[in-house]
Amino acid sequence: MSRADLEKKPYDVATMFDGIAKRYDLMNDVAAMGQVDMWRELMVDALELREGDRVLDLAAGTGTSSAAIAKAGGRVVAADFSLGMMAEGRRRGAPVPFVGADAQHLPFADDSFDAATISFGLRNVHEPTAALREMTRVVRPGGRVVVCEFSTPSWAPFRAVYEKYLLRALPAVASRIASNSEAYEYLAESILDWPDQPALRGWFQGVGLEQVRYRNLSGGIVALHRGIVAT
Ligand SMILES: C[S@@+](CC[C@H](N)C(=O)[O-])C[C@H]1O[C@@H](n2cnc3c(N)ncnc32)[C@H](O)[C@@H]1O
Numbered sequence: 001m002s003r004a005d006l007e008k009k010p011y012d013v014a015t016m017f018d019g020i021a022k023r024y025d026l027m028n029d030v031a032a033m034g035q036v037d038m039w040r041e042l043m044v045d046a047l048e049l050r051e052g053d054r055v056l057d058l059a060a061g062t063g064t065s066s067a068a069i070a071k072a073g074g075r076v077v078a079a080d081f082s083l084g085m086m087a088e089g090r091r092r093g094a095p096v097p098f099v100g101a102d103a104q105h106l107p108f109a110d111d112s113f114d115a116a117t118i119s120f121g122l123r124n125v126h127e128p129t130a131a132l133r134e135m136t137r138v139v140r141p142g143g144r145v146v147v148c149e150f151s152t153p154s155w156a157p158f159r160a161v162y163e164k165y166l167l168r169a170l171p172a173v174a175s176r177i178a179s180n181s182e183a184y185e186y187l188a189e190s191i192l193d194w195p196d197q198p199a200l201r202g203w204f205q206g207v208g209l210e211q212v213r214y215r216n217l218s219g220g221i222v223a224l225h226r227g228i229v230a231t
Helices: 010-031 036-047 064-071 083-091 128-138 156-177 182-193 197-206
Strands: 054-058 075-080 098-100 113-119 139-150 210-217 222-228
Touching: 010 083, 010 156, 010 182, 036 064, 036 113, 036 139, 036 210, 036 222, 054 064, 054 128, 064 075, 064 113, 075 083, 083 098, 113 128, 128 139, 128 197, 139 197, 156 182, 197 210, 197 222
Parallel strands: 054 075, 054 113, 075 098, 113 139
Antiparallel strands: 139 222, 210 222
């Protein structure tokens, strides 16, 4: 199995990430053209952490997103279902505990965290609303749920250029750098297939999250959605 398809069967997705784990972060930096650190900083801001807050970083991969949260003072648990991604994170000394978990069935009690977040992961989950429901369940009333995900650029001419980049340039770059360039065809297809900002806001509201807001980053290449768990 070299790449998943838009059905996103959990076994296929986990196997694909196992296969790209070693070069995932390098390829991420290149594909995002140096923007990824800024996106992570803004994701951490959206969590509005207080010292010692317990944070679930879901679909944490190699733990790069989790490390940004830990640096800001969060007591973070990094959860993922790709053992390969987590092993690579451990090998590199990511300063966070890793837990094997499927986003759709989290192994945590209700109200265990002050906040839960998922960066560039929700798009890969077979049933994303099930993951949002689980994130909402494990966060205490009044806590925050934040999703950082690729989205739809708001300016149509830029959107057209970006789509060409995704479908043509990105796989070409990946074939030189990544361990499995076919995974980056999946990346492009899954981004283009993903709901836009208002649709994702609707999913947040559908699982009962309140005060739901989003903001576009880099012209809407990425969007940050945030909701508050009902009290
Ligand atoms: C693109 S990586 C993101 C890693 C990290 N959050 C970051 O920002 O670099 C996506 C991760 O989602 C994980 N993932 C996808 N579906 C999942 C699921 N149902 N449960 C847990 N992890 C999942 C994959 O294993 C992969 O490590």
